[in-house]
Amino acid sequence: MNVAVLALDGVLPFELSIPGQVFGAANEVASLEHYRIQVCAPHRTVTTSSGHGSFHIQLQHGLEAVAQADTIIIPAHADFLDTPPAPVTLALRAAAQRGARLASICVGAFTLTATGLLDGQRATTHWQHAHELSRRHPQVEIDSNVLFIDNGAVLTSAGVAAGLDLCLHLVHQDLGADMAAATARATVMPLQRDGGQAQFIEHTWPATTGTSTLESTMRWMSANVHRALTLQDIAEHAALSVRSLNRHFRAQTGTTPQQWLLRHRIRHAQRLLETTDLSVEKIADSSGFGTAVTLRHHFARIIGTSPLAYRAAFRSQ
Template sequence: MTVVAVLALDGVIPFELSVPGQVFGTANQVVDDVLYDVRVCAPGRTATTAPAVGGFALTTAWDLDALGEADLIVVPGHDRYLDPPAPALLAALRDAHGRGARLASVCVGAFTLAATGLLADLRVTTHWRCADELARRHPDLHVDSKVLFVDNGSLVTSAGVAAGLDLFLHLVGQEQGATVAAATARHTVMPLQRDGGQAQFIDHPRADAPGGTLGPTLDWMRAELARPLTLDEIARHAAMSVRTLNRRFRAQVGTTPLQWLLRLRIDEARQLLEATDLPVEHIAARTGFGSPTTLRHHFARATGTAPSAYRTTFRGGSHQGHADLLTADGPVLARP
C-alpha cells in the first residue's frame, strides 16, 4: 500500500487538493482493494482554501508529522506561493525525500518544492504563466513551460490544474500497470492518451505591438494567412529591409516574423479544430500550411499531439470521439 500525503497550506487550490484523492481513490475502487491510503495534511490540522476560487475552511485528520510516514507527498498550488515557505515545512519535505519518499507538485506547488533546494539542476515544469517567475527565482532549475509534467523519479512536477490528473494517472500506471490506469481513467472520465510530453495548450496573446511600427504589417499577415508568405514579401510590405524587419520584430513582438506567422497559423488551426467540422485538408489550406502533412508536422511539434487527437479532446459536443477515448485499451504512459 502506498501512503499519499497531500499538503494543504493556507490558500490551497481546492481542485488541486482533491485530485490526488480522486485518482488514487478511484484506483482503489476499480480493483476493490486498498492500493493507496490518501491523507490530507495541514499545519495544525486546519487550512483555508483560496478565496478567489471559493474560499472555505477545512479541518484534516493529519498534521505535518504525517509527512514522515508518506511514500508520496503531493504539493498542490496555493495563492501564497510567492511567499517563503515555513522552515519547518521545508525541513519536513527534505527529510521525507531523504528517507526515500517521492515528492510531486501540481501547478505553482513547484515554487514550494523548489524552495527545498531538491530541484536544483533538474528539468521541471509549472503553469506556463508562472514559468518565467519560477526560472527567475530559481536560476538553477531548467524550467520547461511547454510540457504537462516532468518525471525525475523521486521528484515530479506538473503544470496547471488539470495536468495533475495526467500526472496522477501516470503514477498509477507506473505502480499498478496500464490496465489499472486505464480503468481508473474510464471511471474518472479522463482521456487516456495525454502523457507528460504533450504540450500545455498555451494562449499566445495577440501581438499588436502597441506604439510600435509593425501594427499594419501584423494585420496584413493575419489577412493573408491562407497563402504562403516569404520573409522578403513581409519586409516589402513593412517598407524595410529583412534585417531591419527581423530586428523590429524581436524588439516589438519578441520573436522572428516567420516564427510569429507559424504561431498564428497553429493558433488558427486550433480554433478551427475546436469550432468546426472542417476536414484537416481544408484547415491546412485556410491556415497557409498547404498540405495536411505539413499541418500535422508543425502542429505536432507545437502542441505535442496530432490535429485529430486535439479535436477529439477539445471539440465541444464530440461525443463519439469522447467515447473512443474512454474505451481505448490503455493509456500511453511515458516518461518525458
C-alpha cells in the same frame, strides 16, 4: 504506501482532492488498501482559496505525515508566489533525503521548486505562470508544453486537471498498466491524454513598444496567413531591410518573423478546427501550410497532437 497531501492556506479545493480521488479509486478497484492517504497541514487547520469557494478544514495530521510518507503531493494554493513557510521547506527536503517521492500539481511547483530539489532538472507548471517560475528559478528548465514531467524522485504537473494525469501516472508506476487502466475507467478519464499543455495556451497579441513598432506589419501578417509570405515580403511591408526586420522583430516579440507567422498559422488552424467542419486539407490551405501533411507536421510538433484529435477535444457544439 503512505501518501501525504500537503494543504497550505489558500489551497484550491479541487486540486486538494485529486490525489485522494485517484489513489482512493485505485484502492477501490483493487479491493486492497495499496495507498494510505493522509491530508496534512502545518497547523492541522487550513482555509481553502476564497476565489474557489472558501471553507475551513480541520485536519487529523500535521507535518509528521510528511515525515512518514512514501509519496508527498503538493497541490496549488492561492499564495503560491509567497515564500513557503520554513517548516514546510525543511520537511520536504528531509523527506527527499530519506528517499520519498515528491510531486506537485499546477502552481504547487512554486513550493516544490523553492526547496532546491529541482535545480538542474526539468519542471512544469500551469502555462500562465511558467515564465514567472523560470524567472525566479533560472537553474530549473521550465517546459510549459507538457502535462507532467517525471524526474524520478521529483515530479511536476501542469494546470489543474493535469494533476489527474500525474496521479494516474504514479498508479501506473506503482501498480502496473492494468491497475492504472482500471483506475482511469473508474474515474471516467483517459489513461493518457493526447497532446500536452500547448493545446490549451492562449497566445496574446505581443507587446509593441518604442518609436519603431511593427504592430501594423504583424496585423498584416495575421490577416494574410493564407498567403505564402516570404521574409522579403514582410521586410518590404515594414519598409526595412531583412536584417533590420529580424533585429526589430526579435526585440519586440522575442522571436523571428517566420516563427511568429508559424504560430499564427497554427492558431488560425485551431480556430477553424474549433468552429468549422472544413476538412484538414482546406484548413491547411487557408492557414498557409499548403498541404495537410505540412499542417499535421507542424501541428503535432507545436501543439502535441493531431488536427483531428484537437477538433474532437475542442470542437464547438
